[in-house]
Amino acid sequence: xxxxxxxxxxxxxxxxxxxxxxxxxxxxxxxxxxxxxxxxxxxxxxxxxxxxxxxxxxxxxxxxxxxxxxxxxxxxxxxxxxxxxxxxxxxxxxxxxxxxxxxxxxxxxxxxxxxxxxxxxxxxxxxxxxxxxxxxxxxxxxxxxxxxxxxxxxxxxxxxxxxxxxxxxxxxxxxxxxxxxxxxxxxxxxxxxxx
Amino acid sequence: xxxxxxxxxxxxxxxxxxxxxxxxxxxxxxxxxxxxxxxxxxxxxxxxxxxxxxxxxxxxxxxxxxxxxxxxxxxxxxxxxxxxxxxxxxxxxxxxxxxxxxxxxxxxxxxxxxxxxxxxxxxxxxxxxxxxxxxxxxxxxxxxxxxxxxxxxxxxxxxxxxxxxxxxxxxxxxxxxxxxxxxxxxxxxxxxxxxxxxxxxxxxxxxxxxxxxxxxxxxxxxxxxxxxxxxxxxxxxxxxxxxxxxxxxxxxxxxxxxxxxxxxxxxxxxxxxxxxxxxxxxxxxxxxxxxxxxxxxxxxxxxxxxxxxxxxxxxxxxxxxxxxxxxxxxxxxxxxxxxxxxxxxxxxxxxxxxxxxxxxxxxxxxxxxxxxxxxxxxxxxxxxxxxxxxxxxxxxxxxxxxxxxxxxxxxxxxxxxxxxxxxxxxxxxxxxxxxxxxxxxxxxxxxxxxxxxxxxxxxxxxxxxxxxxxxxxxxxxxxxxxxxxxxxxxxxxxxxxxxxxxxxxxxxxxxxxxxxxxxxxxxxxxxxxxxxxxxxxxxxxxxxxxxxxxxxxxxxxxxxxxxxxxxxxxxxxxxxxxxxxxxxxxxx
Numbered sequence: 001x002x003x004x005x006x007x008x009x010x011x012x013x014x015x016x017x018x019x020x021x022x023x024x025x026x027x028x029x030x031x032x033x034x035x036x037x038x039x040x041x042x043x044x045x046x047x048x049x050x051x052x053x054x055x056x057x058x059x060x061x062x063x064x065x066x067x068x069x070x071x072x073x074x075x076x077x078x079x080x081x082x083x084x085x086x087x088x089x090x091x092x093x094x095x096x097x098x099x100x101x102x103x104x105x106x107x108x109x110x111x112x113x114x115x116x117x118x119x120x121x122x123x124x125x126x127x128x129x130x131x132x133x134x135x136x137x138x139x140x141x142x143x144x145x146x147x148x149x150x151x152x153x154x155x156x157x158x159x160x161x162x163x164x165x166x167x168x169x170x171x172x173x174x175x176x177x178x179x180x181x182x183x184x185x186x187x188x189x190x191x192x193x194x195x
Numbered sequence: 196x197x198x199x200x201x202x203x204x205x206x207x208x209x210x211x212x213x214x215x216x217x218x219x220x221x222x223x224x225x226x227x228x229x230x231x232x233x234x235x236x237x238x239x240x241x242x243x244x245x246x247x248x249x250x251x252x253x254x255x256x257x258x259x260x261x262x263x264x265x266x267x268x269x270x271x272x273x274x275x276x277x278x279x280x281x282x283x284x285x286x287x288x289x290x291x292x293x294x295x296x297x298x299x300x301x302x303x304x305x306x307x308x309x310x311x312x313x314x315x316x317x318x319x320x321x322x323x324x325x326x327x328x329x330x331x332x333x334x335x336x337x338x339x340x341x342x343x344x345x346x347x348x349x350x351x352x353x354x355x356x357x358x359x360x361x362x363x364x365x366x367x368x369x370x371x372x373x374x375x376x377x378x379x380x381x382x383x384x385x386x387x388x389x390x391x392x393x394x395x396x397x398x399x400x401x402x403x404x405x406x407x408x409x410x411x412x413x414x415x416x417x418x419x420x421x422x423x424x425x426x427x428x429x430x431x432x433x434x435x436x437x438x439x440x441x442x443x444x445x446x447x448x449x450x451x452x453x454x455x456x457x458x459x460x461x462x463x464x465x466x467x468x469x470x471x472x473x474x475x476x477x478x479x480x481x482x483x484x485x486x487x488x489x490x491x492x493x494x495x496x497x498x499x500x501x502x503x504x505x506x507x508x509x510x511x512x513x514x515x516x517x518x519x520x521x522x523x524x525x526x527x528x529x530x531x532x533x534x535x536x537x538x539x540x541x542x543x544x545x546x547x548x549x550x551x552x553x554x555x556x557x558x559x560x561x562x563x564x565x566x567x568x569x570x571x572x573x574x575x576x577x578x579x580x581x582x583x584x585x586x587x588x589x590x591x592x593x594x595x596x597x598x599x600x601x602x603x604x605x606x607x608x609x610x611x612x613x614x615x616x617x618x619x620x621x622x623x624x625x626x627x628x629x630x631x632x633x634x635x636x637x638x639x640x641x642x643x644x645x646x647x648x649x650x651x652x653x654x655x656x657x658x659x660x661x662x663x664x665x666x667x668x669x670x671x672x673x674x675x676x677x678x679x680x681x682x683x684x685x686x687x688x689x690x691x692x693x694x695x696x697x698x699x700x701x702x703x704x705x706x707x708x709x710x711x712x713x714x715x716x717x718x719x720x721x722x723x724x725x726x727x728x729x730x731x732x733x734x735x736x737x738x739x740x741x742x743x744x745x746x747x748x749x750x751x752x753x754x755x756x757x758x759x760x761x762x763x764x765x766x767x768x769x770x771x772x773x774x775x776x777x778x779x780x781x782x783x
Contacts, residue, residue: 085354086467101464109388110355110464133354 059142067126067139070117070156071164075108080158081168082136084112088128096121097128115158119145135170231622232482232613232706241415241509241608243292248276248321259325274316275303278329285329286338286367288345288453289405290317292503293510294414300345300405302367304337305329313337335371342372348383348428349454350400358455360468361776364403385431392420392440394514395448395457399431402456408432408448415511416442416608432456443610446514450500461517462498472773474716475502477703479565479616479696480516483609484705487512489520489697491716491773496520496697506709513610515603523697527679529656530721533690541692541722545729548689549736551672552581555650558591561639562625563655564599564615567701567713569748570676570726571617571624574654577730580739594648595625596639598658611706615657620704643667650674654726655693656684676726693726694719699745700764700771701725702752710756714764714771 015021062068073081084101102113122145128137141164148154248268250256255270261278268277273296275285288300298318305316308326313334316327328334345364353359385399406423409432413419420440424433434440440448449459471490478485478499486504490497499520501512532544539547552558560578562571584590599621605612615621643651643664649671656677660668665686677684678695698719703711719725724732727745734742743751746765753761764770 083355084464085359086470087354090467090469103464107387108355 062142065140066142066144067124067129068141068143069119069139069145069164070122070128070161071138071141072115072158072161073136073138073165073168074162076167078167080111080115080136080162081134081165082112082115083108083110083134084115085110085133087131087133088137091127091131093125093127094121094123096123112158115161117156117161118154119156120151120154135168138165232611232618234483234611234706235607238607240505240507241293241511242505243509244295244414245276245292246272247292248272248280257321257323257325259321259323259327261327262329268321270321272321274305274307274314274319274321274325274327277321278305278316278327283329285316286371287317288363288367288403289407291407291410291451291510294407294410294451297406297410300403301341302338302345304334304341306331306334339371339374342367343374343377345403346372346376347378348385348400349403350382352401356398356401356455357458357463358401358452358468362455363453383428385429391434392445394445394460395440396460396463397432398456398458399433400456401454402432403454404430404432405453407451407453408457411444411448411451412440412442415447416444418442421448443513443515443604443606444511444608446517447501447511451510459498459517466492466497468776471497471776472716473776474697474714474771474773476697476713476716477616477711478512478516478519479703479713480513480519480614481603481605482611482613482615482618482706483507484616484703484709484711485512485516485609486711487516489716490776491697494717494720495525496523496716507705507707507711508609511609513608515610520697522679523695524679527681528695528720528723529677529679529684529690529692530723532692532722535688541724541732544689544691545732545736548674548691549733551689552650552652552674552733553588553737555591555648555672557648557650558593559596559639559642559648559651560593561596561598561651561653561658562621563653563657564597564613564618564621565657566617566621566655566726567696567699568617568620568624568704568710568752569701569745570654570730571621572748573727573730573743573745574652575624576742577652577734580734580737585738593652597621597625598639598653598655600657601659613706616705616711617703619706619708620702623704639664643671646671653677653683653687656681658683660686676729678723691729692721692723693729694723698723699725700749701727701745702749702761710752710758710761712758712761712764716773 075081082099084099086099086101089095089097089099096118098114098116098118100113101110103109104111124139126139129139143164145154246269250267250269256267257270258265258267259277260266261274261281262283264281266277266281268280275287275290276292278285285303285305287303289297290300290303296318298315301315303316304313306328307314307319308328316329346368349364353362353365356362359365382400385402387398387400389397389399391397404423409421409423412421420434420438420442421432422435423430425431446459446461449457449462470492472492473488473490476487476489478487485508486502487499488502489499497520499512499517501508501510503510531538532541533539534544534547558581560574562574578593578595582590582592597618599615599618601614602612603614604610639660642648643660646667651668651671651673653673653675656675656679660683665682668686669688672689673687674689674691675684675687676691676693677687678693684690696713697716699713699715701713703713705711725745727748731742731744749761750765752758753765
């Protein structure tokens with residue numbers, strides 16, 4: 001592969017030194033866009049994503065694996081899927097997840113009494129989602145954190161996190177005996193040695 | 196009635212008459228009450244029935260070869276202990292140094308030459324010239340397949356299991372097995388979260404049937420509440436009909452459970468084990484002074500677990516002692532000095548106390564049997580200082596009392612009826628020179644209520660005084676070195692913030708006369724200080740020089756008792772750093 005070198009002159013011409021032509025060129029572009037977007041029906045060829053305007057869904061513009069604001073998934077009965085195993089709060093490099101566990105008094109046994117995420121501290125790394133053994137926490141809301149007026153508004157509790165959530169299709173507690181049919185093929189490094 | 200009840204009543208030993216010399220000035224003692232605690236006659240620490248491999252002097256030894264290395268061990272020990280001496284612990288579930296041998300888990304199988312089959316190393320006594328292979332391919336294969344059987348019906352509900360992070364099954368799985376399950380039939384379901392006792396919850400599914408808990412209940416408290424029921428795949432741990440696992444040592448079963456089958460109600464879902472820091476310290480629940488670990492996070496204590504000490508408690512501790520951490524409740528802590536209800540800087544409070552104490556005409560100092568030796572010694576020094584006349588001030592002899600928690604229940608295993616960790620040390624300090632020693636607390640209460648004193652100094656916040664006495668304290672100069680809000684510390688007119696036993700390096704003298712060490716789990720917050728250092732500040736404020744600090748007193752005690760561990764702690768503060776349990780996954 002050859003490397004080509006292009007020599008660029010840094011000498012300013014008289015036209016550059018006056019500045020006015022360049023300014024006028026810029027204003028012309030702005031004016032062209034202004035008139036086109038204002039008077040053409042259907043907003044013309046506008047390239048800006050307009051947050052908050054009706055009919056515009058920001059989520060359409062984000063890739064599928066975009067990591068946005070956290071949400072907590074639900075069980076079939078609508079209760080929280082999380083079992084307060086603290087894997088996410090342990091792995092969190094920003095230490096922005098605070099969980100307190102309680103007894104659920106049913107077969108699921110354990111649930112979070114409080115589940116708090118400080119979105120201001122969050123570094124959006126997605127480790128919490130990776131660590132979760134229950135598909136309880138997700139970052140697939142495609143909603144990024146919007147600045148708030150107070151810090152307290154950026155601290156999300158269980159109710160706010162669950163309001164973004166929905167029922168997960170994953171089977172609570174794993175697939176059980178039928179995992180062979182349903183699970184993807186296991187990593188050959190961990191399969192049992194043939195005898 | 197249950198076996199447990201009959202035993203607990205018969206085994207409660209009445210306080211024995213003292214073998215130690217009585218206090219120098221002996222007041223009329225309470226009837227049947229000896230202030231100084233002693234171990235019951237013929238008592239011995241509940242140490243391991245299994246002989247440790249390390250040979251002691253004069254013991255017969257046996258030499259054998261383990262994995263090509265020759266090792267000389269004590270005669271009578273087993274192969275598992277012997278290989279442990281080489282630093283290669285054979286993985287096991289059912290074997291426990293402090294219990295009889297069941298050899299039921301078959302996890303510790305090893306290959307021994309000239310023996311046809313693989314042998315459970317916990318059950319085979321060492322013999323001269325034995326050649327053992329602990330990690331040959333056959334052994335590793337057997338170990339791995341045993342683990343597969345063990346995991347067959349295990350629910351693998353680690354996310355909701357309290358043992359996760361300190362679980363022996365997890366550890367061995369990661370070390371040996373590490374494979375996906377090959378079982379495609381439904382697992383056998385057993386009772387989950389079953390309430391089996393005052394302190395314990397049973398999850399029969401998680402149980403791997405090692406029978407450690409069954410053997411513990413038979414051998415240590417001798418109550419035998421637990422048993423195995425059903426057979427084969429359906430075998431499970433259970434309690435007999437009408438019985439509950441309610442003995443005084445029941446939470447030990449949680450510690451020795453290699454999985455999360457038995458969990459403690461108190462610790463249930465409180466915190467994950469890997470978040471905790473462990474500090475080796477001493478239980479301050481009674482005069483026995485068991486070696487314990489205090490598990491903490493962010494200046495808050497979560498549980499107390501026993502630490503092996505062959506001289507005092509073996510592997511065990513009582514349930515009562517596990518609740519001593521409740522005293523460290525962050526809500527009740529005293530952080531700042533208070534004079535007549537107003538929060539003041541510590542230096543100002545000390546100056547006020549110095550002025551008022553020197554002006555007092557009738558003074559009482561109250562030693563505490565729940566404070567450390569260092570604090571009691573500093574109070575003795577202060578009383579001596581006050582008793583000497585200096586220019587411009589006549590010395591006053593302070594009346595000395597010893598106050599502590601009221602007596603409770605004791606037994607012949609570990610619990611002592613004296614619920615104070617340092618009764619011996621407090622009495623030694625209080626008897627150092629002339630003065631009334633060990634008056635009945637009620638007598639003190641009456642005298643205080645009757646305004647017998649115009650100044651009282653309490654070394655600690657524990658101790659129960661009557662309401663009349665507490666009311667009397669408000670009108671006189673009453674100083675309390677308090678680490679938490681108690682009726683006593685709230686009644687006193689001056690409160691100095693003292694560090695609790697979880698924040699200081701100090702010593703207790705237990706009922707055997709042994710020096711027991713408490714270590715700091717975290718630094719004292721705000722104005723809180725070691726009691727000996729508070730009293731030192733007070734003596735400095737009185738114009739004294741060269742008063743020993745708490746650390747210097749500890750150093751003196753360590754040298755006096757030739758306590759190597761304590762000497763190391765005093766010289767190297769880094770030795771006191773708590774261990775994060777995440778990196779010490781060796782419990783259970």
